Amino acid sequence: MPTLISAQAPHSQSTAKDGPLSMHAEGTFDVKNAPLAADDALAGTAIGRYGLDKQFHGDLEATSKGEMLGAGNPATGTAGYVAIEQVIGTLGGRTGSFALQHFGTMEDNKFELIVKVVPGSGTGDLTGISGTMTIKIVSGKHSYQLDYSLPAAH
Template sequence: MSHARGTFDVTITPVPPVADAPAGAPGRMTLSKIFHGDIEGTAEGEMLATLVGQSGAYVALERVHGMVGDRAGSFALAHRGVMNEGAQELSISIVPGSGTGELAGISGTFHLTIEGGEHRYDLEYSLPTP
């Protein structure tokens, strides 16, 4: 497996609920990211989230466009996050078959850490030999 590491800036924008949304319905947000480091590019996506006290969950899909190392293309990421009374579990994976261009066939896992407000990533991935 190869690793791509760096940081990213993220903008999360709430989407207003539809007029007849039931009370307690998940919140919907758009995601916009700019990657720095071994991934140079952008991402756009959507997230659904719910939070009750110190517990909640979110799911998201996003498409990353740009360079991973020296290879250009795009791929999708699927997010699943659960928080139970403050204890967090997060899984972010490359969607199988979603790679395009020189990133066709990419597979792997996206590891995210937030330290001092800075979003850091470690993409653990594999690609077919060109």
């Protein structure tokens, strides 16, 4: 996982007349990665498969489970991974679920990570959610910032 350093932004919420609500959430999370056996599609490849199990704290109080595929050699500073995780819980007082999609690369020990809410994945009070997440790791502690939009309530 890459290490990203940025300042903590205060909570913000803005509304466009009859448009989506734009919001910001932040907090910490704990993550467990466990190697999974290669399935038929990956047998005989250099692709690693891992289970993800997270607990989010802060503005997002939720659990998530997902799967990650990785290749390359992080020890030499060159690798990549993709992942999908299903997040279930409460975000800004709204209960439901949504999926996050990860795309990460490491080259010459430089990290690039994109984490987006999967379009159409929101359920419950989070139906219609869209957004992006920034993940930071500082001194082994994981934190997130989620900038997201939800349809205005009618």
